[in-house]
Amino acid sequence: MDKELIIGAIDSSSDGILISDNQGYVVYLNDAYEETTGLTRKELVGNSLNDLLEAGIINKALSLTVIKDKKRVSTIHKYVSGKSALTTASPIMDSKNELIGVVSNTRNITDLINLRNELSDTRKLTIKYSEEIRRLREQVIEDKDFIYSSKEMDKTVRLASRVARYDTTVLIHGESGTGKEVLAKFIHTGSPRNEEPFIKVNCAAIPKDLFESELFGYEGGAFTGAGKEGKPGMFELANGGTILLDEIGELPLPVQSKLLRVIQERELFRVGGKEPINLDVRILAATNRDLKQEVLDGNFREDLFFRLNVIPITIPPLRDRREDIPELIVYFLEKLNRKYKRTVTISPKATEALTSHTWPGNVRELENLIEYLFIMSNKEEVNIEDLPTKIISRQMMNSTEILENSEEAKLTYLLELYEKYIIKDTMENFPSLRKAAKALGVHPSTLSRKLKKYNIEVKLEEE
Ligand SMILES: Nc1ncnc2c1ncn2[C@@H]1O[C@H](COP(=O)(O)OP(=O)(O)O)[C@@H](O)[C@H]1O
Numbered sequence: 251m252d253k254e255l256i257i258g259a260i261d262s263s264s265d266g267i268l269i270s271d272n273q274g275y276v277v278y279l280n281d282a283y284e285e286t287t288g289l290t291r292k293e294l295v296g297n298s299l300n301d302l303l304e305a306g307i308i309n310k311a312l313s314l315t316v317i318k319d320k321k322r323v324s325t326i327h328k329y330v331s332g333k334s335a336l337t338t339a340s341p342i343m344d345s346k347n348e349l350i351g352v353v354s355n356t357r358n359i360t361d362l363i364n365l366r367n368e369l370s371d372t373r374k375l376t377i378k379y380s381e382e383i384r385r386l387r388e389q390v391i392e393d394k395d396f397i398y399s400s401k402e403m404d405k406t407v408r409l410a411s412r413v414a415r416y417d418t419t420v421l422i423h424g425e426s427g428t429g430k431e432v433l434a435k436f437i438h439t440g441s442p443r444n445e446e447p448f449i450k451v452n453c454a455a456i457p458k459d460l461f462e463s464e465l466f467g468y469e470g471g472a473f474t475g476a477g478k479e480g481k482p483g484m485f486e487l488a489n490g491g492t493i494l495l496d497e498i499g500e501l502p503l504p505v506q507s508k509l510l511r512v513i514q515e516r517e518l519f520r521v522g523g524k525e526p527i528n529l530d531v532r533i534l535a536a537t538n539r540d541l542k543q544e545v546l547d548g549n550f551r552e553d554l555f556f557r558l559n560v561i562p563i564t565i566p567p568l569r570d571r572r573e574d575i576p577e578l579i580v581y582f583l584e585k586l587n588r589k590y591k592r593t594v595t596i597s598p599k600a601t602e603a604l605t606s607h608t609w610p611g612n613v614r615e616l617e618n619l620i621e622y623l624f625i626m627s628n629k630e631e632v633n634i635e636d637l638p639t640k641i642i643s644r645q646m647m648n649s650t651e652i653l654e655n656s657e658e659a660k661l662t663y664l665l666e667l668y669e670k671y672i673i674k675d676t677m678e679n680f681p682s683l684r685k686a687a688k689a690l691g692v693h694p695s696t697l698s699r700k701l702k703k704y705n706i707e708v709k710l711e712e713e
Pocket residue numbers: 394395396397398424425426427428429430431432433613614617
């Protein structure tokens with residue numbers, strides 16, 4: 251065997267190689283080994299690994315484990331020099347299967363470890379950012395159309411578009427479900443900040459103890475459980491753009507003071523933070539409460555009220571702008587039709603009934619009802635009898651054809667109307683006239699007569 255070739259090969263190997271005999275004495279090592287481990291030939295060759303361990307020149311000797319167990323072992327090891335390497339030590343056996351030595355192979359993985367640490371740091375950052383994006387997404391109101399045709403809303407919208415392009419604070423007032431959020435979004439969209447974030451804060455949804463950190467953020471380690479990196483608050487996330495303080499009437503008094511400070515100074519401190527953060531945020535606030543009254547009752551700071559109430563905009567309740575109702579009905583139906591690829595329409599009589607309803611829950615209630623009707627109707631047209639009775643009875647009471655009749659006739663009419671609905675409903679749920687009559691507790695001939703009277707068509711199975 252060409253000894254020179256073999257020694258040459260070992261010396262040229264890019265892996266560090268150390269050979270020891272079966273007593274644990276170092277016999278040979280190559281340049282790469284010196285480089286990888288920071289140990290030198292001078293320190294090692296001819297010495298026993300046990301002695302080297304004792305002297306502290308090395309801090310681990312994998313080869314001694316191999317001599318004991320006669321099995322290959324691998325480990326990631328940090329040498330005395332501080333360098334890290336992946337080391338594999340393998341037994342060298344002779345032809346009689348006796349152990350004659352150990353060859354230890356080390357590969358520099360400092361770069362690999364750095365890379366791994368970097369990766370783990372990056373992962374942590376990614377988690378942090380995606381958490382922030384998730385929070386942002388929750389706050390960003392999706393783009394929605396703004397539907398109206400009434401004079402009342404026209405006034406409101408005109409005012410809103412006039413103030414949109416100024417950075418002025420706007421206080422939007424209106425009953426729940428009237429479209430305060432939609433209007434706020436409309437103002438942001440019409441402003442020069444429309445490419446910047448629009449962040450909504452629902453003051454009614456934030457637990458009292460979390461207000462400060464949610465709005466203003468916190469520095470790492472500001473309180474127990476605060477996390478190492480800290481977190482920006484909603485104001486910081488909205489920086490450059492617009493913030494909507496929704497349900498501002500729910501803001502606790504101590505937070506009101508802090509908010510006032512932030513609005514006045516145009517800067518904020520994170521909880522536990524020492525550096526002020528400059529703020530360039532346009533503030534919109536919305537409430538269904540009478541804030542003036544809240545001020546009188548001592549629940550809302552007067553100075554904050556004046557700061558917010560620079561431009562007050564009121565959205566009238568839906569019952570005060572009934573002209574919008576038919577438009578909204580068509581708009582919501584069309585949206586559902588597009589989404590579910592159906593062609594559901596609504597009859598004029600049903601639209602009329604919905605238009606005369608009082609809508610205490612305003613547009614939100616109307617939107618929910620349309621969705622309900624869309625789902626429940628198996629026909630392609632929603633008719634008046636599909637509407638909830640509380641809406642129909644009101645419509646019937648108001649409609650002119652009944653108004654002309656006497657009080658008693660009105661009641662009779664309504665009772666008959668209910669009777670018709672009850673029978674219709676029962677007929678849809680029972681397969682035969684006899685069974686339906688039994689369920690209603692009337693004679694089948696009575697039911698049959700009423701079916702004729704009310705002109706109710708039924709598909710009956712053979713009895
Ligand atoms: N003018 C409108 N056009 C279209 N949708 C509207 C309109 N006003 C309200 N909505 C819808 O009604 C629902 C309630 O509106 P929202 O702005 O959340 O009311 P508020 O904040 O006043 O309680 C939302 O789904 C919104 O999209």
